[in-house]
Amino acid sequence: MADDFILTLDSDSEPETSSRPSSSKRTPNKSNPKSAVSSKNANGNSTGKKEEENEEFALDDDFALDFSGLDGARTALRETLGDGVDFWEEGDEVKGGKLQPLNVDDIIARRTGKPILSHREKTKKRKRSAKDEGKRDDDSDSEDAEEDSEEDSEEEEGTEEEEDEMEVDDVSDDGSGFGMGVQSDVEEEDDEDEDEEGSEEEDEEDGDSDLDSAEDEDEEDDIQMGSGSDSEAESEEDTAAEKARKDAFFSTDPTLKKDAQNNPIDPTIPTSFSQMSLSRPLLRALTALNLSTPTPIQARSIPLALLGRDILGSAVTGSGKTAAFLIPILERLQYRDKSKAGAACRVLILCPTRELAVQCENVGKSLVQHSGLDSIRFALLVGGLSLSAQAHTLRTLPDILIATPGRLIDHINNSPSFTLNALDILVIDEADRMLEVGFSQELNEIIKNCPKKRQTMLFSATMTDSIDELVKLSLDRPVRCFVDPKRTTAKNLVQEFVRIRGRSNPAPTASAAASGSKAGSNDQGAVQGADRVRAATLLSLVTRTVKDKCIIFFRSKALAHQMRIVFGLCGLKASELHGNLTQEQRLVALQEFKAGQVDYLLATDLASRGLDIKGVETVINYDMPGQLSAYTHRVGRTARAGRNGRSITLVGEADRRMLKAAIKQSASSQIHNRVIPSTAIQSCAKKLEALRSEVAEVLKEEKEEKAVRQADMELTKGRNMIEHEEEIFGRPKRTWFQSESEKQKAKEASKSAYVSAFPEVKEKAKSAADQPKRGKYEGLSRKQTRRKIAREMDEADGSMKTAAAGARAAKKAARPVKITEAQPKKVDAKSKRRKTEKSMKKMALGKGGFDTDSSKRGGKAVREGMRAGRSDGVGLGGKKKSGGGAKGKPKGKGRK
Numbered sequence: 001m002a003d004d005f006i007l008t009l010d011s012d013s014e015p016e017t018s019s020r021p022s023s024s025k026r027t028p029n030k031s032n033p034k035s036a037v038s039s040k041n042a043n044g045n046s047t048g049k050k051e052e053e054n055e056e057f058a059l060d061d062d063f064a065l066d067f068s069g070l071d072g073a074r075t076a077l078r079e080t081l082g083d084g085v086d087f088w089e090e091g092d093e094v095k096g097g098k099l100q101p102l103n104v105d106d107i108i109a110r111r112t113g114k115p116i117l118s119h120r121e122k123t124k125k126r127k128r129s130a131k132d133e134g135k136r137d138d139d140s141d142s143e144d145a146e147e148d149s150e151e152d153s154e155e156e157e158g159t160e161e162e163e164d165e166m167e168v169d170d171v172s173d174d175g176s177g178f179g180m181g182v183q184s185d186v187e188e189e190d191d192e193d194e195d196e197e198g199s200e201e202e203d204e205e206d207g208d209s210d211l212d213s214a215e216d217e218d219e220e221d222d223i224q225m226g227s228g229s230d231s232e233a234e235s236e237e238d239t240a241a242e243k244a245r246k247d248a249f250f251s252t253d254p255t256l257k258k259d260a261q262n263n264p265i266d267p268t269i270p271t272s273f274s275q276m277s278l279s280r281p282l283l284r285a286l287t288a289l290n291l292s293t294p295t296p297i298q299a300r301s302i303p304l305a306l307l308g309r310d311i312l313g314s315a316v317t318g319s320g321k322t323a324a325f326l327i328p329i330l331e332r333l334q335y336r337d338k339s340k341a342g343a344a345c346r347v348l349i350l351c352p353t354r355e356l357a358v359q360c361e362n363v364g365k366s367l368v369q370h371s372g373l374d375s376i377r378f379a380l381l382v383g384g385l386s387l388s389a390q391a392h393t394l395r396t397l398p399d400i401l402i403a404t405p406g407r408l409i410d411h412i413n414n415s416p417s418f419t420l421n422a423l424d425i426l427v428i429d430e431a432d433r434m435l436e437v438g439f440s441q442e443l444n445e446i447i448k449n450c451p452k453k454r455q456t457m458l459f460s461a462t463m464t465d466s467i468d469e470l471v472k473l474s475l476d477r478p479v480r481c482f483v484d485p486k487r488t489t490a491k492n493l494v495q496e497f498v499r500i501r502g503r504s505n506p507a508p509t510a511s512a513a514a515s516g517s518k519a520g521s522n523d524q525g526a527v528q529g530a531d532r533v534r535a536a537t538l539l540s541l542v543t544r545t546v547k548d549k550c551i552i553f554f555r556s557k558a559l560a561h562q563m564r565i566v567f568g569l570c571g572l573k574a575s576e577l578h579g580n581l582t583q584e585q586r587l588v589a590l591q592e593f594k595a596g597q598v599d600y601l602l603a604t605d606l607a608s609r610g611l612d613i614k615g616v617e618t619v620i621n622y623d624m625p626g627q628l629s630a631y632t633h634r635v636g637r638t639a640r641a642g643r644n645g646r647s648i649t650l651v652g653e654a655d656r657r658m659l660k661a662a663i664k665q666s667a668s669s670q671i672h673n674r675v676i677p678s679t680a681i682q683s684c685a686k687k688l689e690a691l692r693s694e695v696a697e698v699l700k701e702e703k704e705e706k707a708v709r710q711a712d713m714e715l716t717k718g719r720n721m722i723e724h725e726e727e728i729f730g731r732p733k734r735t736w737f738q739s740e741s742e743k744q745k746a747k748e749a750s751k752s753a754y755v756s757a758f759p760e761v762k763e764k765a766k767s768a769a770d771q772p773k774r775g776k777y778e779g780l781s782r783k784q785t786r787r788k789i790a791r792e793m794d795e796a797d798g799s800m801k802t803a804a805a806g807a808r809a810a811k812k813a814a815r816p817v818k819i820t821e822a823q824p825k826k827v828d829a830k831s832k833r834r835k836t837e838k839s840m841k842k843m844a845l846g847k848g849g850f851d852t853d854s855s856k857r858g859g860k861a862v863r864e865g866m867r868a869g870r871s872d873g874v875g876l877g878g879k880k881k882s883g884g885g886a887k888g889k890p891k892g893k894g895r896k
């Protein structure tokens with residue numbers, strides 16, 4: 001995979017083992033933040049002295065090896081790091097053996113001398129802004145009319161802007177429009193720029209000297225693309241046989257009128273909710289929520305859903321699909337048996353991400369609240385939130401379950417008495433995403449647990465043949481409700497593309513970078529490689545054009561995080577949202593962005609689906625995603641529910657096919673080519689170059705803090721294990737329908753099955769494979785290479801590895817057992833004793849202790865010991881491999 005500018009920085013400047021934190025300087029005191037920047041020059045850059053100081057920044061090796069007790073280790077660390085350590089308070093940051101989240105803002109604040117807010121202050125601030133947001137939501141109803149008129153005037157402004165663009169439209173014809181008849185929008189040097197770049201001269205022609213160089217070559221490519229086979233279109237358009245097959249499977253819409261030949265014509269689509277025979281409470285709720293007219297997907301699917309039909313529904317992003325399934329669900333639930341005996345979990349809504357599940361629950365709850373149907377109860381079953389609280393809620397038999405697949409299966413297997421036997425309605429939201437992220441086995445398992453007689457609805461903005469299997473498995477004579485299937489992006493969405501020329505340069509050498517920074521201002525060395533141009537282009541966009549209400553999508557968590565640091569150092573207010581964060585951090589990031597506390601949300605595809613954040617004006621794709629559906633969903637975070645929005649996608653050479661597909665699925669008036677003056681890009685590239693060492697320092701500091709917290713967590717965990725041994729191991733083991741490796745394999749298989757349905761993905765993978773592979777030490781100076789090797793060697797036998805091995809062993813010990821092997825197993829005491837003696841012998845010979853494998857064996861022995869000790873007969877105490885039996889074969893008869 002192509003590396004990027006920032007990522008390159010990171011990978012090139014990994015922390016050196018020889019660098020040790022000193023007791024007084026490593027972590028500056030909160031109360032004296034200025035000390036944080038004492039080793040920096042006025043620009044915040046590290047001085048030469050810093051390296052020397054870093055040499056003193058020593059994490060005492062004794063600390064890592066001092067596992068004798070929490071207090072001992074704590075004291076050791078305190079001695080090592082000094083009094084200024086602010087993340088090491090007992091019972092404060094480290095609780096219950098959980099790794100507490102680390103906030104990179106604090107590190108940046110420490111380094112830049114800004115005040116650091118305490119956890120309490122932050123929570124207070126968040127609550128305040130949440131309140132403000134609530135207030136704004138309340139006000140928004142009355143402001144809607146105003147907003148509409150504002151939007152109208154914005155639209156007018158938009159037309160004016162477009163006229164400007166039309167003036168420069170010719171530019172697109174000479175090639176900068178990617179040769180696809182795209183409208184071109186050349187950014188003016190000063191138009192939105194009030195900061196320091198404002199003084200630089202406008203240089204439009206030269207503007208893309210970087211971009212213009214490959215012009216001829218591109219024209220050729222474009223011609224080829226125009227005449228080449230369009231596999232995407234082929235895959236989207238059904239063959240006659242395929243169509244016949246689908247027609248046979250899908251039922252026709254019974255709400256459509258038929259002509260003499262019994263063909264559906266002239267749909268009798270309701271134009272208001274009142275025509276849908278909805279009950280008064282729901283109509284009241286819809287009015288209160290300002291949902292006066294049904295959207296096309298609601299008009300099509302609600303009447304069908306009320307008839308109890310299975311539905312495969314698809315409509316453009318932001319068109320109200322959530323309400324399309326929630327309204328009929330709530331309507332039907334009103335007629336359930338409300339007595340205590342009739343209580344049951346009747347509806348299950350599956351969502352691919354936790355955030356989406358939370359959002360779906362919120363929509364449902366607000367409908368319930370405004371309709372006065374308070375007796376309808378919800379349960380949110382998602383990972384990252386308390387299992388036991390959810391299990392407790394399940395015991396009260398809530399009517400509607402909103403869940404992510406993994407957590408639901410966990411409850412099916414482990415929450416006593418919880419079943420889906422009474423389920424009436426199953427909804428799978430973002431069905432294709434479920435398969436994309438490898439949930440197909442989980443979905444199969446869940447569907448197996450649902451009663452056959454039920455109503456099922458599948459919804460997504462993008463539906464491909466890849467979901468055929470799921471459709472066949474879960475739907476019964478479904479009706480296809482595809483609204484405007486040719487269009488998948490909203491009408492009011494303007495899609496801009498910025499061309500990033502040149503191949504990705506994953507390994508810009510340190511010397512090249514140095515020469516770039518030394519060279520004169522016109523030297524392209526500063527922006528060598530497409531990845532550097534990309535990073536500089538993004539910075540240019542956010543400092544000149546897109547100042548707020550913007551979601552920026554990245555291809556990886558690491559990239560999003562590193563950019564988050566760059567934004568922080570540049571004084572741009574941003575939050576990050578990706579899978580490396582705790583659930584709390586994810587929700588906080590969303591909240592901050594929704595409340596306008598931050599202007600940018602830097603996210604991965606985790607946020608690309610379904611999230612409905614009002615007021616998002618711009619979506620920036622730092623890179624073109626590998627699948628058209630991902631692009632569609634990302635840009636669909638703006639221009640929702642009839643509002644205006646804009647997407648800006650940075651398109652590299654390898655993304656041509658995807659670009660073409662994206663253009664093809666939208667009206668040509670929606671597509672624009674944005675050209676950013678090269679002076680602006682160069683200036684940002686220089687800024688990034690200057691931040692290079694600072695970013696590396698922040699990452700390094702963050703890594704060190706994480707290591708410290710990890711160690712603390714391990715200690716706490718170990719102490720808990722010792723103190724509460726009986727209780728912990730006395731609990732029934734949680735079970736899973738797949739082992740970890742089976743789960744991983746299934747995920748991979750599901751993903752590749754999904755991905756193989758997309759030619760553009762294969763293409764991208766191929767071109768990535770064609771890229772020269774980056775050597776481990778490529779791009780590093782001799783000194784850096786030496787240090788890296790030394791660090792790796794240190795790591796190989798260092799103390800951190802020991803801690804990691806301990807963690808792995810503990811994790812393995814806690815791993816759930818396969819439910820198919822859940823029979824209680826007789827433990828042969830003799831062979832167990834022999835095994836223990838054998839492992840003790842090995843340890844005595846020096847192979848035990850901190851050796852990784854032995855640690856694992858040790859962990860296993862502990863686990864077996866614990867299991868053997870259990871006599872509760874709960875029935876889930878089986879283990880995967882038997883001591884004397886064939887490897888990997890379960891001994892007892894498994895429950896399928």
Ligand SMILES: Nc1ncnc2c1ncn2[C@@H]1O[C@H](COP(=O)(O)OP(=O)(O)OP(=O)(O)O)[C@@H](O)[C@H]1O
Pocket residue numbers: 290291292293294295298315316317318319320321322323460461609610611612636640641
């Ligand atoms: N009938 C309606 N009239 C006006 N606004 C509506 C209506 N129905 C839903 N909305 C609003 O449209 C917005 C988008 O709705 P929703 O999130 O359900 O879209 P979606 O189609 O599920 O989008 P995605 O495909 O991105 O998941 C919400 O803010 C919702 O309040």
